[in-house]
Amino acid sequence: MTERELFKEAVMQYMVDDTRVMRVSKRRKNRHVARRILFAAACLLAVVCITVVAVPSARAAVEEWINDWFSARDYFGQEKSERTDEPTIEAITSSANNKNVNVSSVGTGYEAYATAFDMTLDEIAYDGTSIFLSGTMSGATARPFVQAYTGGDTFRAAPFDGSLGGDGSWEYYYFSCDNRVTFETPNGKEFSGELVPTFTPEMDEICAALSSEEMQDVFENGELVTSNPKADRLWDAYLANHDVRFSMQLDCYEPEAKPLSGQVTGELSIHMRYDNVDSKDPVQVLSASFGDIVFDADAYQAQTQTTQAKSETRVDFGGTHPVTILEWQPEEERTGDTAEVYYYTHELDFTGASYSLKEISFTPTDTKITLHIVLPESWTAAERCYCDLSFRFLLDGEAPESWSGCPFNAYGPMGTADKTGKKLEYDFELFSSSLSPSQWANIKTLTILPMTTYWWDMKVAVDDGxxxxxxxxxxxxxxxxxxxxxKPNGHSTAFQTDPQYDVMSQYALTINLDDYR
Amino acid sequence: MESRDAYFDEVYHEHAAKLKRFLVVRIRSVSDMEDIFQEVWKRFYERMAVLRPQEPFCYLVKIAKGELSKRYRNQSRRNEREEPLLETIPDEQSPFEPALLDRMDAAQIWSIVKEEPLLSYQAFALYYGFDQSVRQIAKALGISEDAVKARLYRTRERIRAEWKGADEQ
Known part of the structure; x- marks a missing residue:
């Protein structure tokens, strides 16, 4: 090998550990690191997940909108006696016959925990996409699950070695106990997810009492004893006298997976472990199985109504409306890896554009709306591809209370996504609603308002200039x-814009939802 | 649509080297290279759950810029000052002795390079790893061509000295 070849190998093989990068990238998020930062910072409103509940100041701020953010998993997490009945969900829910869990393997040092391990299933449901389960676990069993949100003696620590990223000033990585639940049918179809504890108001008070305090680690002989002694005392008192409810949402991650059908049987199991630094194996806690569980995978069909738009619902646009386009440079014009994005705002003539309702689907747990959009031939391919046409909604004539003004968490695409210009039309889907099925059932009319986004001015800084x-x-x-x-230098760009919205109420479409139920 | 993992692997194999080249000239310390590279791919994988970008490399660069901005936003730029050339850099550098070359190990060479000052690390990576010319490197790093040559020379001589020293022990 020549000197040049050897030096090239040194750079390309060792600059980064590609195998490790690929492996770590595909790993689930290291919540232990995120939680450490969360507790130290005391508030991260952008984290829209259950870790928010551990921070009461953040929780108060988000409670208004998180309360109207419906999720089927959270519904199952509530005690039956305390939740607002959702008839379509109850219709697909059956008893899991109080199936108890049996531990099948135990990691070294977790024998006492495994001996006391106690979980019982309560309900099971299938909505055509996800499997939902609920149940109860003893206080002792719940300890690592609830302490994941507060710290405590169920945390582990490993000396910081940089393998999990983070700040070089850290001395340790902290790990909460992770869990993974799987449901596997005899023919190998697998659904997986996570067991999530339900926090009662009393448990929220424990989090509130801890949130304003820095966690105080206790180490003995180089081993972490606890990451939060105060949390241990509070959980000791609560968990000694309370069971904890839990819920799970399991999904199948096979692409193009078809819905289950008929009576479905499969084994439900849970695996608990602690993650670790790259040079060491994860620490196994235990594996346990609920054995075979059975549910009716057809029940959701009776609660699912998908209706194509019956009558002509097309709305023709007109007039000119401002649209800011972010157009990518055509591939054939690029040299090497260089790519440009062109920002421009056009007053587009919407003559020839239209949208229509294609179908509405009410499922046991969600509501999905599909619109069909046609864009004018007079527009350029880029304008059709990147027009970012979106929609706002009125429910019974009123704007929804949800913070985004749109009662769906997922929607798109934002144009034809076709740079060739051949496509003039596409379907626009909205789903994962923040409103519950019963809330939708009480809504009579849905008004759809098309909207464009644009700005005329922006501030741009290149390379921190x-x-x-x-x-x-x-x-x-x-x-x-x-x-x-x-020119690798000089092409880092930061934008500051003040987007405006042209809400085209003159092209509103009002739907009578009873026609689709 | 292919599985997320398969798609990720495909994009990684096709674009990892280019992303390294993109990042190496923008980092402000050697230790940031692996961290930022890892963060970019983690975020890319997360977003693969909901989309397949039409321009994967451009998408990676967008993420990389965000990561760089996040990391360095609160730091004022501190450019290493060009060290003055205290010695004459020979135009023709003596090759490594064949016997020494035979015993040299790529991993250990890299461990030496990683300890070099940032500009020397960057120059070495761009020259030997990404086959960039001295002129290209000079422009990328904002230093003179002579400074690039000096840094390459010094790093190379340090590698030689460390290997020779280890050999003699």
């Missing part, structure tokens, strides 16, 4: 160089 005022008026185009292989 001074901000420049950029105008997109009078046909101006701002070119961002996303990557330029010949």
């Amino acid at each position: 001074p901000q420049q005022d950029i105008s997109l008026r009078d046909g101006a185009v701002y070119t961002e160089i996303v990557y330029d292989s010949s």
Whole structure:
């Protein structure tokens, strides 16, 4: 090997550990690191997941909107006597016959925990996509699950070695106990997810009492005894006298997976472990099985109503409306790895554009709306591809209370996504509603308001340089160089915009939802 | 649609080297290289759950820029000052002795390079790893061509000295 070849090998093989990068990238999020930061910072409103409940100041702020953010898993997490009945969910729910869990293997040092391990299933349901389960676990069993949100003596620590990222000033990585639940049929179809404890108001008070305090680690002989002694005392008192409810949502991650059908039997199991630094194996806690569980995978069909739009619901657009386009440079024009994005705002003539309702689907746990959009031939391919046409909604004539003004958590695409310009039309889907099925059942009319997003001015800073005022008026185009292989410096761009919204109420479409139930 | 993992692997194999080249000129310390590279791929994998970008590499660069911005947002840029050339860099550098070359190990060479100052690390990676010319490296790093040569020379001589030293022990 020549010197040059050897040095090249040194760079390409060892600059980063590709195998490790690929493996770590595909791993589930290291919540132990995120939680450490969360507790130290005391508030991360952007984290829209259950870790928010551990921080009461954040919880108060988000409670208003998180309370109207319906999720089927959270529904199952509530005690039956305390939840607002959702008839479509109850219709697909059956008893899991109080199936108890049996431990099948135990990690070294977890024998006492395994001996006391006690979980009982309560309900099971299948909505055509996900399997939902609920149950109860003893206080002792719940300890590592609830302490994941507060710290405590169920945490583990490993000396910081950089293998999991993070700040070089850290001394340790902290790990809460992870769990993975799987449901596997005899023919190998697998659903997986996580067991999540339900926090009662009393448990929330424990989190509130801990949130304003820094966690105080206790180490003995180099081993972590607890990451939060106060949490241990509070959980000791609560868990000695309380069981804890839990819920799970299990999903199948096979692409193009078809819904289950008929009476479905499969084994439900849970595996608990602690993650670890790269050079060491995860620490196994235990594996346990509920044995075979059975449910009716057809029940959801009676609670699912998908209705194509019966009558002509097409709305023809008109007039001109401002739209800011972010157009990617055509591939054939690029040199090497260089790519440009062109920002421009056009007053687009919407003559020839239209949208219509294609179908509405009410499932036991969700509501999904599909619209069909046609864009004018007069637009360029880029304008059709990147137009970012979106929608707002009125429910019985009123704007929804949810914070985003749109009662769906998932929607798109934002244009034809076709750079060739051949496509003039596409389906726009909205699903994963933040409203519950019973809330939808009480809504009589849905008004759809198309909307464009645009801005005429923006501030741009390149390579941390001074901000420049950029105008997109009078046909101006701002070119961002996303990557330029010949000029690697000078192409880091930060934007500050003040987007405006053209809500086209004159092209509203009001649907009578009873026609689709 | 292919599985998320298969798609991720495909994109990684096709674009990892280019992303390394993109990042190496933008990092502000050697230790940031692996961290930022890892974070970019983690975020890319997370987003694969809901989309397959039409331009995977451009998407990776967007993520990388975000990560770089996040990391360095609160730091003022501190450029290493160009060290003055205190010695004459020979135009023709003597090759490594064949016997020494035979015993050299790529992993240990890299461990030496990682300890070098940032600009030397960057110059070495771009020159030997990504086959960039001295002129390209000079432009990328904002230093003179002579400074690039000096840094390459010094790193190379340090590798030689460390291997020779180990050999003599």
